[in-house]
Amino acid sequence: EALADGTHGTRRRQAAVMRARAHVLGGDVSSGRTALLALLDEARGRTGPEERQTTMEIAQGLSWTGDGDLARRVLDTVIEGVRRDNAPALLPYALLARCHVEMWSRWPMARADATEALRWAEEFGHLAMTGYALIQLARLDALHGDFADCRKRVAQYERWCGSRLRGLALFARGALGTSAFAAGDAEAARTHLEAAFALADEMGLVNPTLMPWVADLAEARLRTGAREEAVAVADWLRERDTATGLAWPAAAHARCRVMLARSAEEAADWLAVAERVHADKEMAFEAARTRLVAGEVLRRFRRPSAAREPLLLAQRTFTALGAVPWAVRAEAEIAATGHRSAVHGDEPPPVALLTPQELQVARAIGEGLSNVEAAASLFLSRKTIEAHLTRVYRKLGVRSRSDLARCLARAGVTG
Numbered sequence: 001e002a003l004a005d006g007t008h009g010t011r012r013r014q015a016a017v018m019r020a021r022a023h024v025l026g027g028d029v030s031s032g033r034t035a036l037l038a039l040l041d042e043a044r045g046r047t048g049p050e051e052r053q054t055t056m057e058i059a060q061g062l063s064w065t066g067d068g069d070l071a072r073r074v075l076d077t078v079i080e081g082v083r084r085d086n087a088p089a090l091l092p093y094a095l096l097a098r099c100h101v102e103m104w105s106r107w108p109m110a111r112a113d114a115t116e117a118l119r120w121a122e123e124f125g126h127l128a129m130t131g132y133a134l135i136q137l138a139r140l141d142a143l144h145g146d147f148a149d150c151r152k153r154v155a156q157y158e159r160w161c162g163s164r165l166r167g168l169a170l171f172a173r174g175a176l177g178t179s180a181f182a183a184g185d186a187e188a189a190r191t192h193l194e195a196a197f198a199l200a201d202e203m204g205l206v207n208p209t210l211m212p213w214v215a216d217l218a219e220a221r222l223r224t225g226a227r228e229e230a231v232a233v234a235d236w237l238r239e240r241d242t243a244t245g246l247a248w249p250a251a252a253h254a255r256c257r258v259m260l261a262r263s264a265e266e267a268a269d270w271l272a273v274a275e276r277v278h279a280d281k282e283m284a285f286e287a288a289r290t291r292l293v294a295g296e297v298l299r300r301f302r303r304p305s306a307a308r309e310p311l312l313l314a315q316r317t318f319t320a321l322g323a324v325p326w327a328v329r330a331e332a333e334i335a336a337t338g339h340r341s342a343v344h345g346d347e348p349p350p351v352a353l354l355t356p357q358e359l360q361v362a363r364a365i366g367e368g369l370s371n372v373e374a375a376a377s378l379f380l381s382r383k384t385i386e387a388h389l390t391r392v393y394r395k396l397g398v399r400s401r402s403d404l405a406r407c408l409a410r411a412g413v414t415g
């Protein structure tokens with residue numbers, strides 16, 4: 001009877017989690033978030049395989065409600081538990097959920113998690129997780145300016161999944177749209193992003209957190225002469241901001257209003273709105289994109305002095321992230337303001353030199369694991385750990401585990 005009660009309780013919680021996630025995806029973020037937080041509190045201390053999966057799904061849901069820091073902490077615990085118990089079946093799900101959180105500002109970690117998730121998903125023959133991992137890596141390629149790699153990964157996804165997973169097509173078209181826009185092809189970007197937006201509408205997906213390219217759609221429309229259609233996207237984001245209370249649509253709406261501004265004063269006012277949102281929520285790339293747009297608009301209104309500061313801040317962030325096409329675009333705008341040259345501020349962090357697996361090894365060691373413990377945690381041999389660690393030390397210029405831990409903490413890889 002006790003076993004039956006436990007099974008019934010687990011199923012009840014799983015059903016409740018699915019309902020709460022559906023609320024969040026459907027735009028009822030407030031009630032969905034309240035339910036997820038209550039379920040998370042109820043799940044504390046439960047470590048069985050089914051309970052761990054439920055906790056992972058709660059954390060993923062919270063990543064869609066603007067609670068990224070909390071979601072990451074919960075996912076860290078889930079991933080640590082899975083590794084400790086030598087039960088990797090949940091790793092593709094949990095790693096990709098954490099990748100979604102890291103995508104906003106911590107690209108090296110996002111790539112490391114997506115790469116490992118892809119390895120496990122392929123090993124387990126998991127169709128959806130393999131496809132989603134490929135798409136996440138494609139988006140990262142697009143953001144970095146690796147356009148050919150982006151297209152190759154989307155082609156891999158299409159060969160792997162075909163038309164069997166229609167829901168993932170939304171994210172694939174989004175990645176291709178981001179790639180086209182980063183490459184300067186507004187027409188192609190608009191085609192891909194229009195298709196992605198239509199797919200989201202068909203699916204009833206109205207939570208903009210899963211559509212980080214919506215402001216790009218507005219800009220692509222504007223750059224192809226469709227101002228009224230761009231205004232419609234801005235209006236949609238405003239409505240989503242009001243309905244959900246999420247930071248991302250608020251920031252994206254402000255960026256759209258900057259690019260649609262009819263005067264320098266209007267652009268500056270909307271930039272100030274965006275800056276207030278970004279001050280409360282870390283979205284490094286999104287903040288830089290808004291500053292780039294603001295600089296372009298202010299320069300167009302012949303305010304080069306006012307344009308310079310947001311452009312320089314944007315260029316520094318893009319360089320630090322390794323967002324090459326955006327850094328180049330910012331540098332060109334800075335030069336157009338009459339500045340002699342762009343100030344090359346922060347260079348990409350040293351961790352950007354590491355391969356995804358080297359970064360996973362570095363993180364494990366930096367968190368205090370021995371070589372043997374790291375090998376067990378990452379399902380690798382001790383010799384593989386030692387070989388990776390040698391390369392990590394050389395690339396980062398460190399000589400000890402304590403030096404490594406400090407280097408990773410400065411890069412935001414460890415706490």
